[in-house]
Amino acid sequence: MAAAVVVGAGAGAGSVVFRWCIKTFTRLLSGHADYAASPGAGNPHVPWLGPYFVLLAPVIGGLLYGPLVNRFAREARGHGVPEVMLAVAQRGGKISPKVAVVKTLASALTIGSGGSVGREGPIVQIGSALGSTLGRVTKGTEGRVKLLVACGAAGGIAATFNAPLAGVFFAMELILGTFSAEAFGATVLASVTASIIGRATFGDAPFLDLPHFHVDHLTQYGLFALLGVVAAVVGVGFARVLYLIEDVCDWLWRGPEWLRPAIGGVALGLVLLALPEMYGVGYPVLEKATEGGYAIGFLLLLLVGKMLATSLTIGIGGSGGVFAPSLFIGAMLGSAYGIGVHHLLPGTAGAVGAYALIGMGATFAGGARAPITAVVILFELTGEYSIILPLMLAVVLATATSRLLFRDTIYTFKLRRRGIDLAGPAPGARIGAQHVGAVMEPLPCPMPASTTLTDAADLLSLSGHGALPAVDGTGKYVGVVTAQAVAEALAEQADAAPSTVQQLAEPPTPVTAEQPLAQALHILLSARGTGVPVFDTEHGEPVGWLSHQSALRAVHTPA
Structure with missing residues (x-):
C-alpha cells in the first residue's frame, strides 16, 4: 500500500x-x-x-x-x-x-x-x-x-x-x-x-564488522546449546538489574524531574571515568570483543559495566534503547565463554568470535523473547548462512529458559510495573475485566466426528454459529469444526476431500471459565470460527461457548 x-x-x-x-x-x-x-x-x-x-x-x-x-x-x-x-x-x-x-x-x-x-x-x-x-x-x-x-x-x-x-x-x-x-x-x-x-x-555495508562464522566440530553444537541457557540467565538478569536500578533512582530522587538527568549524570560520569568503554552505544568495543581483543576478566568487567551503565542511564531519565546493550552484553558473555571453552577443549572449541555471535543473539532472545528477530538480525549482520543452525539452537533454548525464569520480557516488565498487562484489560475499558464464565453462552449441541461433510454443512447453516464442537463415538470432545473448514473441504476434488469432519476438527487455544475476558478476546479474535468453547479448569471439559456476541454482553455485566 x-x-x-x-x-x-x-x-x-x-x-x-x-x-x-x-x-x-x-x-x-x-x-x-x-x-x-x-x-x-x-x-x-x-x-x-x-x-x-x-x-x-x-x-x-x-x-x-x-x-x-x-x-x-x-x-x-x-x-x-x-x-x-x-x-x-x-x-x-x-x-x-x-x-x-x-x-x-x-x-x-x-x-x-x-x-x-x-x-x-x-x-x-x-x-x-x-x-x-x-x-x-x-x-x-x-x-x-x-x-x-x-x-x-x-x-x-x-x-x-x-x-x-x-x-x-x-x-x-x-x-x-x-x-x-x-x-x-x-x-x-x-x-x-x-x-x-x-x-x-x-552505504550497503552492515553497521557492524563481525568475524566470519564457521563450525569446526560437531561438539560445538553442545557448547552452543549450553551458551544459550547461560545467555538466557544473563538476559533475564539484565532486565532485573535495569529496573532495580531504576527503582533505586526513583527512591533516591526527590527533586524536579527535569533536573534529574543532570544530577544523575554525575553518577554516570563516574562510571564512564572508571570504564570509558561504556560511553555511548559502544559498537567499537563490541567489534573488538568478537575479534578476541580482550582477556576473559576484562570481558566480564565490560559485561557488568554495560548492565550498570545502561541501567543508570535509563534510571536517571535518559532516553535510548536496550536492544544494542543486549547485543553488547551477549558479545561479552559469548567471548568470555568462548575463551573459557577454548582453554578446556582447545582441539574442538573453535574460534572465540563464533561464541560471541551466538551470545549476542541468545542474550537478546533471553531478554526480549523475540527468537525470530534474534536469528534474522544476526544472519543479516554476518551474511553467513552457516550461523543459522547453531544460532537457532541457542536462541530457542534461551527463549525457553527465559520463560521458565521470568514471566515478563525486558519490554513488558516496564509496563507491568506500572500496572499494565498487555494481555489484560485496558484501564477504563468497559469490557475485559470480567471473567469468561460470567458472559459465556450455553455450549451448542456438538456434532459427531463421523458426520459427513454434507450433513455438517446443513448443521452449521442452521445452527447460527460459524463453528460447532465435535465429539467422538464415546462423547469425548475432539475439537471445533468451522464452516470455513467444511466449505474448503467441499470445494476440493471428491477423492481428495475427507469423507467426515473427523479430520477437520481442530482444538483451538483453550479458554477457561475463570479466565479474564481480555485474555480470551485475543484467542477469540484469532479463531477461525465465530466462537470458541469454554472449558472447566478442573475437568478440562467444554462447559460453555464464547462468541463475539456473548463478549459484547459484558457491557452490561459488572466486572
Whole structure:
C-alpha cells in the first residue's frame, strides 16, 4: 500500500536525521566521532580536562534533554519500545507526533553525552509516531493505524541496522504480536523503502564488522546449546538489574524531574571515568570483543559495566534503547565463554568470535523473547548462512529458559510495573475485566466426528454459529469444526476431500471459565470460527461457548 511506502520513507529519513544528530552531539560533547573507539582519551575541545571531561558530558546532556522531555513529551523518556507496544495493544495505535521530534533530540543528546544506550528503541518510537500520525491524518481505521505504526517500527529498524528482514520480524513479533499476510506485505514495503534510503546515505555495508562464522566440530553444537541457557540467565538478569536500578533512582530522587538527568549524570560520569568503554552505544568495543581483543576478566568487567551503565542511564531519565546493550552484553558473555571453552577443549572449541555471535543473539532472545528477530538480525549482520543452525539452537533454548525464569520480557516488565498487562484489560475499558464464565453462552449441541461433510454443512447453516464442537463415538470432545473448514473441504476434488469432519476438527487455544475476558478476546479474535468453547479448569471439559456476541454482553455485566 502507498501509505506503508510513505511511512517507510519517513522512518528512513528519520533514521538518517537521528544518526546525524547522534554523531553531531557526540563530536560536540566528546570531541570524537565515537568515543568508545578511543576510551580514556581527552576531549580536544577542552584538552586541559584530559579524560575527566566524561564527568561533565552527562551533566551537560542532562541539562539539555531533561527539560525537553519533561516539558513536551514525557513518553520519550526510557527505551521507547514498551510505549509503542502499549499504543498498539490498548490505545488504538495513537502516538503523539511530538514524540518523533522530542525522541530524536533527547536520545541523540543522551547517547552523545555518554549515555550507554542503543539507538534502535528511539528510532522505533520515532518511526511509529510517524506511522500513527499518518494513519490518523488520513482517517484510517484502528487496524490500519496499528499497521502503520508497525510499518514505522519496521522501517526504523531496517534503516538503522541495514537489516530489512529483521525490521519486518521485529515489527510483527514485538509490536503487532501477530503474523498475517497483510501485515507482512505492508511491513516489507516499509522496510524495503527505509533500507533503500538508509543504504543510499550510509552505504550497503552492515553497521557492524563481525568475524566470519564457521563450525569446526560437531561438539560445538553442545557448547552452543549450553551458551544459550547461560545467555538466557544473563538476559533475564539484565532486565532485573535495569529496573532495580531504576527503582533505586526513583527512591533516591526527590527533586524536579527535569533536573534529574543532570544530577544523575554525575553518577554516570563516574562510571564512564572508571570504564570509558561504556560511553555511548559502544559498537567499537563490541567489534573488538568478537575479534578476541580482550582477556576473559576484562570481558566480564565490560559485561557488568554495560548492565550498570545502561541501567543508570535509563534510571536517571535518559532516553535510548536496550536492544544494542543486549547485543553488547551477549558479545561479552559469548567471548568470555568462548575463551573459557577454548582453554578446556582447545582441539574442538573453535574460534572465540563464533561464541560471541551466538551470545549476542541468545542474550537478546533471553531478554526480549523475540527468537525470530534474534536469528534474522544476526544472519543479516554476518551474511553467513552457516550461523543459522547453531544460532537457532541457542536462541530457542534461551527463549525457553527465559520463560521458565521470568514471566515478563525486558519490554513488558516496564509496563507491568506500572500496572499494565498487555494481555489484560485496558484501564477504563468497559469490557475485559470480567471473567469468561460470567458472559459465556450455553455450549451448542456438538456434532459427531463421523458426520459427513454434507450433513455438517446443513448443521452449521442452521445452527447460527460459524463453528460447532465435535465429539467422538464415546462423547469425548475432539475439537471445533468451522464452516470455513467444511466449505474448503467441499470445494476440493471428491477423492481428495475427507469423507467426515473427523479430520477437520481442530482444538483451538483453550479458554477457561475463570479466565479474564481480555485474555480470551485475543484467542477469540484469532479463531477461525465465530466462537470458541469454554472449558472447566478442573475437568478440562467444554462447559460453555464464547462468541463475539456473548463478549459484547459484558457491557452490561459488572466486572
